[in-house]
Amino acid sequence: AQSVTQLGSHVSVSEGALVLLRCNYSSSVPPYLFWYVQYPNQGLQLLLKYTTGATLVKGINGFEAEFKKSETSFHLTKPSAHMSDAAEYFCAVSLPNNAGNMLTFGGGTRLMVKP
Amino acid sequence: DSGVTQTPKHLITATGQRVTLRCSPRSGDLSVYWYQQSLDQGLQFLIQYYNGEERAKGNILERFSAQQFPDLHSELNLSSLELGDSALYFCASSSMQGGNTIYFGEGSWLTVV
Numbered sequence: 001a002q003s004v005t006q007l008g009s010h011v012s013v014s015e016g017a018l019v020l021l022r023c024n025y026s027s028s029v030p031p032y033l034f035w036y037v038q039y040p041n042q043g044l045q046l047l048l049k050y051t052t053g054a055t056l057v058k059g060i061n062g063f064e065a066e067f068k069k070s071e072t073s074f075h076l077t078k079p080s081a082h083m084s085d086a087a088e089y090f091c092a093v094s095l096p097n098n099a100g101n102m103l104t105f106g107g108g109t110r111l112m113v114k115p
Numbered sequence: 116d117s118g119v120t121q122t123p124k125h126l127i128t129a130t131g132q133r134v135t136l137r138c139s140p141r142s143g144d145l146s147v148y149w150y151q152q153s154l155d156q157g158l159q160f161l162i163q164y165y166n167g168e169e170r171a172k173g174n175i176l177e178r179f180s181a182q183q184f185p186d187l188h189s190e191l192n193l194s195s196l197e198l199g200d201s202a203l204y205f206c207a208s209s210s211m212q213g214g215n216t217i218y219f220g221e222g223s224w225l226t227v228v
Contacts, residue, residue: 036219041221042221043117043205043219043222044219045219046217046218049216090158102148102160102171102173103148103160103217104160105157105158107157108157108158
């Protein structure tokens with residue numbers, strides 16, 4: 001079975017500072033990896049995903065993530081935080097060829113951006 | 116707008132009651148998923164249907180059931196409700212290929228009092 005660990009349930013950064021949200025996974029095979037964002041009172045929106053190919057993945061709103069197999073990590077970064085980035089971020093995995101394409105989520109990281 | 120529609124958006128009901136949550140997937144998506152989001156359990160996968168058939172089951176209680184209809188909409192039935200069932204219930208949809216994006220609706224807030 002696969003699992004996801006997000007280090008830090010709350011992360012606070014200043015506007016303009018680097019955003020780094022950490023995600024480590026456990027899986028018997030290289031998984032597909034996803035980052036979703038949830039704004040208050042809204043559903044989950046896909047930021048980016050890694051399936052195969054280039055390990056550095058660029059997503060929406062200036063976010064990117066790098067798949068590091070040796071470290072079983074898929075950390076999310078953004079060079080310069082905006083106030084509008086304040087939200088909860090979820091890392092998720094699914095297994096290739098898994099019959100359900102089911103996502104297993106981490107516990108989430110709430111990002112706060114200070115002016 | 117993800118294209119996944121869920122109704123109702125909010126629901127308050129008493130313990131012991133039964134409710135039905137409804138989901139319309141994105142146009143063309145054959146696969147529907149249900150997730151529960153609560154403060155103590157986080158985001159938990161409940162169940163998945165593909166083209167009307169159950170495909171995968173997660174941490175779904177026996178009091179809960181779901182189905183997907185020929186027009187591909189899905190319903191999640193929650194019965195004998197308990198206070199602990201209060202949560203945000205998400206529906207999501209995707210096409211079947213592995214790695215394809217799963218699109219989430221805005222959720223149905225269930226409060227059991």
